[in-house]
Amino acid sequence: MEEIPQNIREKAIKATENLLPVKSRQQYDREYGIFGIWKDANAIVQITETVLMAYFQELSEKYSPNSLWTKYSTLRSTLMVYKNIDVSQYHRLISYLKVKSKGYVPKKSKVLEGEQIIKFIKKAPDDIYLVHKVILVMGVFGGLRRDELVKMTIDDIEDRGTVLVIKVPETKTSTSKSFAINEEDLGALNLIKKYAALRPAGIKERRFFLTYRKSRCTVQPVGKNTIGSVPTLIAKFLKLDNAEAYTGHCLRRTSSTLLVEAGASFEMLKQHGKWKSSSVAEGYIEESISSKNKVAKMIVNLVNSEVNSVSTIENSLMDNLQTIQNSVSAATSTITKNTDHSIVGSATFSGTFQNCNFYFGNKIG
Incomplete structure (x- = not known):
């Protein structure tokens, strides 16, 4: 067999490594490293389906079914890249993960109602909550994730006078996205401009969200954890029950829920959230109160239609009988x-x- 030149091998290795997602490469390598440590600690040489069954059995004692699937996905990719092992053919392992997921209901962030959003914007004092209001309106209008808000820069925001056009940086699905906020949207336009005007002069930092204290912005950019805590702080201000249940995913869920309640189509919802999979978008429709009311109304209308139809037939028969009686008499x-x-x-x-x-x-x- 002809030996492959070293330069060709190196190119093939580089091409193979590029199969892993660039943005989450560190996470993939970390999960692969954790599995390697476990494998070495158990003196395992060959990776088989039985080995992975034992590994995920131990993981199941610490992690939820959703986390198990995430770890499976990362290992499937890294083992294919680094070891040329196709874990997707391990059907017993996949069946085991499905069994663990059966009946599991993942925890979801609570959502804010439209009236609650308006109340917070109007009642919360700007000297304390201005940055929270801007994060709220941008997160809800754009249906944004925490990472997208963190990475937003001043270059992503185009001021057209009566409207702001905002580009979303590096979406999770690697697709382009933008949204608009105009002067009629809950006063959101003025809030964003007010916050942007407080940006320190001459600052080199390009990120839009800067730490806000005592009606002033510092040069320190806002981190992911701070943005993730905003919904909880809003819930506490509004004195909502279980404020901690309003997690970092609250703004995105609130945005999608409000859109469905407003009667948006399924395709519009998918476009808004930039979901490639339909299952996530379907979840918001299934949970929508307006959708449930629509289904209930359809059922009631059908029942009433059948009742009216029977009543119409009965009335017609009675009319015909009366006609016959009148004719005979x-x-x-x-x-x-x-x-x-x-x-x-x-x-x-x-x-x-x-x-x-x-x-x-x-x-x-």
Whole structure:
């Protein structure tokens, strides 16, 4: 067999490594390293389905089914890249993960209602909560994740006077996205401009969100954890129950929920959230109160339609019966008795039946 030149090998290795996602490469390598440490600690040389079954059994004692699937996904990719092992063919392992997921209901962030958003914007003092308001309106109008808000720069925001056009940097799905906020949107335009005007002059930092204290912005950019805590702080200000349940994903979930409640189509919802998979978008529709009310109304309308149909048939039959009775009572007739004691005659009815001849064969004795 002809030996492959070293430069070709190096190019092939580099191409293979590029199969892993660039943005989450560190996470993939970290999970692969954790598995390697476990493998070495158990003196395992060859990676088989049985080995991975044992590994995920131990993981299941610490992690939720959702986390298990995430770890499976990262290991599937890294083992394919680094070891040329196709874990997707390990059907027993996949069945095991499905069984662990059965009946599991993942925790989801609570969402803010429209009235609560308006109340916070109007009631919360700007000297303390201005940055929280800007994060709220941008997160809700754009349906943004924490990372997208953290990475937003002043270059992503275009001021067109009565409208702001905002580009979303590096979405999770690597697709382009933008949204607009105009002067009629809950005063959001003025809030964003007010916050942007507080940016220190001559600052080199390009990130839009800077730490805000005592009505002033510092040069320190806002981190992911700070942005993630904003929904909880809003819930606490509004004195909502279980404020800690309003997590960092609250703004994105609130945005999608409000859009569905407003009657947005399925395709519009997918476009808004930039979801490639339909299952996530379907989840918001299934949870929508307006969708549930729409289904209930359809069922009620169907039942009422059937009831009205039966009632209409009954009324029609009653009308026809009354017509017959009226026709019979209004009839004029001539009746004669034959020698064989039968009765024959003719009658004229004022209604549905006209000029009817009749014969009764019973003899009269």
